[in-house]
Amino acid sequence: MRKKIIEMRGIVKSYYLGTPNELEILHGIDLDVYEGEFLSIVGASGSGKSTLMNILGALDRPTQGHFFLDQLPMENVKDEGLSKIRNEKIGFVFQTFNLIPRSSALNNVALPMLYGGKSRSVRTKRAKELLELVDMTARSHHRPNELSGGQKQRVAIARAMANDPAIILADEPTGALDTHTGRMVMDIFHRLHQEQGKTIILITHNTELALETERTIRLKDGSIVENKINEKIQLEGSYESA
Amino acid sequence: MNLLENIRLALEGLRANKMRALLTMLGIIIGIASVMAISTLGSAMTGSVSKTMDKIGGKNISVYLTPKNYDSQATLQPEDYITQDELNSFKETYADQIRAISLSSSLGSGKLNSGYVHKDVSVTGANPDYRLVNNINLVQGRFISDRDIQSSRNVIIIDTTLRNNLVGVNGDPTGMDITVETKNTNETYTIIGVYEKVVIDNPLFNMGDDTRIECFIPITTAKALNSQSTAIPGYENFTIMASANTDTTAFAQITKQYFIKNLGALSDYTIEAQSMEAMVSEATSMLSTLSLGISVIAGISLLVGGIGVMNIMLVSVTERTKEIGIRKALGARNSAIRSQFIIEAIIICLIGGIIGVGLGSVLGVLGSSLLKFPTTPPFTPMIIALCFSMGIGVFFGYYPANKAAKLDPIDALRYE
Ligand SMILES: Nc1ncnc2c1ncn2[C@@H]1O[C@H](COP(=O)(O)OP(=O)(O)O)[C@@H](O)[C@H]1O
Numbered sequence: 001m002r003k004k005i006i007e008m009r010g011i012v013k014s015y016y017l018g019t020p021n022e023l024e025i026l027h028g029i030d031l032d033v034y035e036g037e038f039l040s041i042v043g044a045s046g047s048g049k050s051t052l053m054n055i056l057g058a059l060d061r062p063t064q065g066h067f068f069l070d071q072l073p074m075e076n077v078k079d080e081g082l083s084k085i086r087n088e089k090i091g092f093v094f095q096t097f098n099l100i101p102r103s104s105a106l107n108n109v110a111l112p113m114l115y116g117g118k119s120r121s122v123r124t125k126r127a128k129e130l131l132e133l134v135d136m137t138a139r140s141h142h143r144p145n146e147l148s149g150g151q152k153q154r155v156a157i158a159r160a161m162a163n164d165p166a167i168i169l170a171d172e173p174t175g176a177l178d179t180h181t182g183r184m185v186m187d188i189f190h191r192l193h194q195e196q197g198k199t200i201i202l203i204t205h206n207t208e209l210a211l212e213t214e215r216t217i218r219l220k221d222g223s224i225v226e227n228k229i230n231e232k233i234q235l236e237g238s239y240e241s242a
Numbered sequence: 243m244n245l246l247e248n249i250r251l252a253l254e255g256l257r258a259n260k261m262r263a264l265l266t267m268l269g270i271i272i273g274i275a276s277v278m279a280i281s282t283l284g285s286a287m288t289g290s291v292s293k294t295m296d297k298i299g300g301k302n303i304s305v306y307l308t309p310k311n312y313d314s315q316a317t318l319q320p321e322d323y324i325t326q327d328e329l330n331s332f333k334e335t336y337a338d339q340i341r342a343i344s345l346s347s348s349l350g351s352g353k354l355n356s357g358y359v360h361k362d363v364s365v366t367g368a369n370p371d372y373r374l375v376n377n378i379n380l381v382q383g384r385f386i387s388d389r390d391i392q393s394s395r396n397v398i399i400i401d402t403t404l405r406n407n408l409v410g411v412n413g414d415p416t417g418m419d420i421t422v423e424t425k426n427t428n429e430t431y432t433i434i435g436v437y438e439k440v441v442i443d444n445p446l447f448n449m450g451d452d453t454r455i456e457c458f459i460p461i462t463t464a465k466a467l468n469s470q471s472t473a474i475p476g477y478e479n480f481t482i483m484a485s486a487n488t489d490t491t492a493f494a495q496i497t498k499q500y501f502i503k504n505l506g507a508l509s510d511y512t513i514e515a516q517s518m519e520a521m522v523s524e525a526t527s528m529l530s531t532l533s534l535g536i537s538v539i540a541g542i543s544l545l546v547g548g549i550g551v552m553n554i555m556l557v558s559v560t561e562r563t564k565e566i567g568i569r570k571a572l573g574a575r576n577s578a579i580r581s582q583f584i585i586e587a588i589i590i591c592l593i594g595g596i597i598g599v600g601l602g603s604v605l606g607v608l609g610s611s612l613l614k615f616p617t618t619p620p621f622t623p624m625i626i627a628l629c630f631s632m633g634i635g636v637f638f639g640y641y642p643a644n645k646a647a648k649l650d651p652i653d654a655l656r657y658e
């Protein structure tokens with residue numbers, strides 16, 4: 001049996017807006033994700049996808065429930081420990097890229113390794129390899145504002161891969177891109193999944209893109225309403241990139 | 243997280259906002275520059291004071307009769323004067339403390355005539371100790387001896403400029419006779435020595451620039467030639483050179499008490515004894531009051547500068563909230579964020595400090611050469627100033643940096 005990389009039981013997230021008004025966003029989420037899975041999370045805007053992703057990515061803590069990341073019970077981890085987990089086990093890809101504006105593509109990719117205490121030579125070597133992987137070598141010394149949206153997202157994916165994380169969490173990574181560049185970004189995810197066996201959780205609005213993944217979770221008003229294996233993928237074995 | 247990386251980041255940030263960085267640094271620059279200018283000037287002055295002290299005699303005590311009340315028509319009575327006998331017994335009583343007692347009596351200005359050379363000179367009667375106390379540097383012949391005094395000989399010591407006029411730079415004028423007209427009478431003197439005038443180029447010790455050539459004759463000869471002083475039984479003033487380990491300020495008091503006893507109770511006059519050290523410390527305390535004032539201004543400027551740095555760091559933290567969120571999402575610990583911003587504040591202050599030290603050193607060197615004590619900027623205050631500016635960075639950078647470190651990663655990421 002494959003290793004469980006994420007196990008969530010009864011995850012609740014509430015915001016307290018003044019004493020009487022408790023706003024519950026996630027209502028008891030149960031979720032298992034296995035190593036090497038390519039999972040998509042879909043749902044209407046405001047359904048709690050990003051909230052769930054922040055918990056999955058150790059950026060936020062649930063109000064209630066149990067969450068094991070790579071078998072580790074997260075409720076016992078202190079803030080400094082969460083930083084370390086984000087650095088080593090998680091690779092984030094955001095809709096708005098979130099690159100550091102004043103740093104070059106190369107330095108952006110190297111940044112997680114800097115926080116991981118890697119030496120300069122190791123950082124530079126690995127960052128160059130990763131930029132090669134996303135076909136951005138020619139732009140490695142450009143700053144984010146000198147890059148197109150698709151190029152920025154490729155740099156961001158390279159950065160997410162920097163410390164060889166257990167999971168890549170991508171929150172609407174194609175949301176700010178046109179169909180063509182969105183396609184290129186999706187192809188990179190497929191490659192990482194197939195060639196490197198990465199566990200990828202993709203949040204998206206786009207049901208067509210969701211169908212390319214192995215399994216789709218549908219969120220509605222903070223609850224999982226559907227958990228569907230994508231037959232087409234199961235039959236064909238794997239998605240053939242164009 | 244890597245220190246070098248933080249420094250590189252901070253410098254990148256400053257380069258992106260050059261004007262803002264410079265304006266932020268201004269308070270630090272002004273503060274550090276004034277501190278540095280003061281210490282450069284201060285060290286120049288202390289250096290020149292101690293050098294001048296060596297030249298003019300740091301162990302000297304000047305003793306003189308002075309009216310008790312300046313308004314009254316005080317006149318010196320014959321019994322007020324300090325006699326040679328009184329001086330001798332004083333010298334015996336305090337033999338351990340006294341190295342020499344210099345006596346002098348001016349004969350006023352005169353005209354020297356010798357062949358074709360005509361010069362305006364001033365003639366001073368002196369005793370043998372005068373040479374030691376006043377640091378007369380004899381280059382040829384000898385100074386006045388006890389026998390010259392006893393016999394009131396017509397001998398004279400001239401200075402090197404006069405020697406050059408009379409016999410040339412390489413000539414020897416000793417044994418030569420010259421005629422000097424003082425008080426409308428011509429006297430002929432035999433030259434016995436040549437001295438070199440000590441130039442004191444220190445504005446703190448401006449003793450009235452006497453451009454006239456001063457010549458020395460035995461004090462007894464001078465008194466005999468001066469109809470006013472022949473009748474006078476003693477001296478109005480003299481200078482003591484204390485021995486090396488004597489506290490001159492304390493000994494000045496002892497001297498004063500000793501001679502006040504000898505004055506009649508009804509005398510209009512009293513004795514003052516002032517040590518050169520006391521005079522110098524009076525001059526330097528004035529300087530230190532001045533530098534204290536400027537230091538207060540510098541301190542206020544540094545405080546304002548520090549607050550400016552804190553303000554700009556708070557702005558910077560707000561501007562970069564999103565960046566802080568990204569860094570946290572990538573695994574930056576709170577301590578890494580904190581040190582990034584503290585180092586940025588330190589770099590701002592350190593650059594301000596370096597500019598300030600440079601500017602202050604230039605101002606200090608210019609100022610001290612204007613005041614005629616040329617100097618080089620002192621090293622220790624430079625290092626202290628730089629460390630201090632870094633300290634300001636740590637102190638005023640901590641609060642904004644801590645604010646950045648404590649930001650919630652999700653709130654920071656969502657910040658627009
Ligand atoms: N800090 C917060 N305080 C209060 N409500 C919040 C906060 N963050 C998110 N929400 C609410 O949680 C709900 C889910 O948001 P989100 O997870 O971003 O949705 P999605 O990513 O699916 O569009 C929204 O209704 C949003 O208004």
Ligand SMILES: [Mg+2]
Nearest residue numbers: 049050051171
């Ligand atoms: Mg969202």
